[in-house]
Amino acid sequence: MNTFLRAAQPTDAGAVGAILSGFIDGTDWMPRIHTRAEDLSFAGHMIEQGWVTVAERHDQVCAFSARNGADVHALYVGEGAQGQGVGADLLAQMQQATDHLRLWTFQANKGAQRFYLRHGFVEIERTDGARNDEGLPDIRYDWHRGTT
Numbered sequence: 006m007n008t009f010l011r012a013a014q015p016t017d018a019g020a021v022g023a024i025l026s027g028f029i030d031g032t033d034w035m036p037r038i039h040t041r042a043e044d045l046s047f048a049g050h051m052i053e054q055g056w057v058t059v060a061e062r063h064d065q066v067c068a069f070s071a072r073n074g075a076d077v078h079a080l081y082v083g084e085g086a087q088g089q090g091v092g093a094d095l096l097a098q099m100q101q102a103t104d105h106l107r108l109w110t111f112q113a114n115k116g117a118q119r120f121y122l123r124h125g126f127v128e129i130e131r132t133d134g135a136r137n138d139e140g141l142p143d144i145r146y147d148w149h150r151g152t153t
Contacts, residue, residue, distance in 0.1 A: 008094050013057035013069065020066035021048035021057060024083045031084065034113040036139055051078065058098060060091045070095040077108035096124055104150040112142040121146050 013021060022045030029035050029044070039047070051057050051071045056078060060068040067086035071079040077099060082092045099106060110117040112131065122128075126146035134141040 007062070008067075008091050009061045010058055010094060010098055011061065012055070013052045013059045015049065015052055017057070017059050017066055017069075018045055018049040018052055021052065021059065021069045022046075024066070024069060024081050025079070027084060028081050032114075034141070035111075036141075038138055058095060060086070060095055062086060062091075067091060068095060070099060072099050072102075072106070075103060075105045075107050077106055080108075092120065093124065096120075100124075100148065100150070106148045107145065109137070109143050109145050111139070112144055118144065121148075124148070125152070127152075 022041070025048060026041045026044045029037050048057075054073065056071040056073050058070050058072075059066045060082075066083075068082040068091045069079065070077065070081075080092060080095055082095075106126075107129075108121070108126075110121065111134075112118075126148045129145040129147050131144050132142060134143055137143055
C-alpha cells in the first residue's frame with residue numbers, strides 16, 4: 006500500500022490531534038492529562054513550528070512525526086495503519102534528513118522500544134518520570150548515522 010509523506014498544513018491539525026488522542030485513549034497505562042481540545046491545539050502548535058510530517062494513505066492522514074533539529078517530539082501511527090511500515094517510512098525520512106536523532110519514550114511502551122532499537126537507536130538513560138508531564142518512567146534513545 007502506498008504511503009505519501011508531506012509537510013503538514015494547518016488544516017491537518019484535526020487529523021494529527023485525533024491520532025494523538027487516539028493513542029492516549031487506547032493505551033491503558035497512559036494518563037489523560039490534557040483534553041482532546043488541548044491535543045488539537047498542541048498539534049496545531051507543532052505544525053506552526055514546521056516540525057510535522059504527515060503520512061497519507063487514500064488521501065487520509067494516517068500517521069505523523071514531529072522533529073525539531075535532532076529532537077523527535079512525536080511519532081504516532083493511527084490504529085488502522087499500524088504494522089504496515091508507515092512509522093518506519095516516517096522515521097527513515099527523519100534519519101535521511103540529519104546525522105543525529107534523539108527522543109524519549111515511556112518505559113511502558115514496549116512496542117516503541119522494540120521499534121527504535123530495530124531502527125538503530127541506542128538507549129542512553131532511564132528516568133523515574135519526575136521530569137515529564139505524565140510522571141511516567143521513560144527512556145532516552147539516540148541515533149547517529151553510520152553507527153548501525
